[in-house]
Amino acid sequence: MLLFYLSLSRILLSLNLRVYYIILNLMNGQQTAKQTILHEHFEYHMLRVKAASTAAVSCITLDNVITIVIYFNSSFCHLNNKLSQLIRVKSQSLNMDTIIDRGTPKARNFEPYASNGGSIVAISGKDFAIVASDTRLSEGYMIYTRKQSKLFQLSDKSVLGCTGCWCDTLSLTNIIQSQLKSYLYDHNTIMQPNSIAQLLSTLLYSRRFFPYYVYNVLAGLDNNGEGCLYSYDPVGHCEKVNYTAGGSSGVLMQPFLDSWLGKRTADNPVTEEEALSLVKDAFTAAGERDIYTGDEVVYNIIKKDGIQTGVVQLRKD
């Protein structure tokens, strides 16, 4: 085995290949006994040539027959031939079978994200928070359904609004809800909105390099019974705000909210009636200009004595 490694490392060295990882499965009787990652040993010998030059080699022993699998990316296919010949020669002397493979298939022309439209508006006040979404779920020029609320009630004190890629939204909200259940059973108390805000940020950032393509707005009542609002980007940046608009019409509605609420001071807080009417106006305006926002608005008003729900009709075209 050692001999094999040395010869393989020499081959790869002579080809100026950089080996990403080499995994060795040692067979002990019937089942795999241990796995050893040997990349430290190899990287010492390897030269780095091109940034895009990667190859991975795995050796699997099955019934005393050693199989070498070499994974290439496409930029290295010209080396396949040379390397396969070299390894074949070497392995014949070591009585090994060799196989060259160009990698596990991944969908290269597959787009894992969809933009399913929808908008969220949320406003917090002295003793309430209101969060609203439209109910149109669409992709491109196609409306999937006209009655998909994008609000997720996480507890009797917090509601999450999600727009963006609907499949990510479903996954993310399921994970949050299961985490909240765990928290409830562990601590015998519901999670407070500020804690949910941190949880959501951590969850989003956990997928920093394959993000949940979801724009989140978390509305709730904090420990003092005051309305609180957290606005997110898809990779977990979290900001506590007094009002926000997000989703496909976020850029249309945010300036509208800025003009009405941007210069409010603590002695002139926004009232519930005013907030609700602003939400309705924002969505009516957005429905006129954005094809991804329409059909209906559902809103949740979170107050001390519960969550009040309502529906407003929007354009259906």
Next chain:
Amino acid sequence: MEFVSQNWIPGNFKSVPDTGRTVQIPSKLPEDIELSHDVVQHGWTPITTTTSVLGVVFESGVALAADTLTSYGSMACFQNNPRILTVNQNIIVAAAGEYSDYQFIRDVVEEKVRTEKSLNDGISMKPKALHTWLSRVLYNRRTKMKPLWSTFLVAGIQNDVPFLGEIDKLGTAFVDDQIASGYGAYLALPLMRKAIDEKREKFNSKLTKDEAVDLLKKCMEVLYYRDARSHDKYQIGIITKDSVEVQNLALKPRWEVAKLVQGYE
């Protein structure tokens, strides 16, 4: 199904089937095969495809419609491939997209149903459960960038209420009273929405079973005239509280109007 232990990551569930298409590594490579740059790694695109599926909820159940053609590119390759699956007495499922991916899911679902039956506790899967399960399976595979290239319509009765939901290849899942995929979303869905809305506005009621079936037949005809990947033989699956049936039907297309189309001679 075997539960494989693995590290938990978001969106990754332990019981999700993960076989399907992978590279088949031959045990020994023939010496005469040249491995070089002309070995092409094909992209992950559907090969044998099926076209639209339609689904509509009526007063006492749900009806699905799908033709029986599987295309290979533009070739009408397999003309008798049914794709409406009777899961159990509660659920029927129809699929569109890559036919082999549908077959894979069908095998797994059938195994689930067999496992349930062998428990013999009188409990059987309900449509919402299968809808959620499918959404997790498809989302899991899209997250691995190894999608199952299919759209599924799940129809059934849950607690005496008709249920109709769709899941696409990304795991986008939703529920509605009328759903169509592919070309059907452009050509048939407006007809279905119109029929359902008119019935509700005029009579404040849902479609009857016969109206729903007639509506689907009309939609299939419209699709046959304009969707080049459609077929004249199709199936309609109807599920109500008391019955599950899948009818084999054929269109009687009228092409005599075709000669009235001017300008393409």
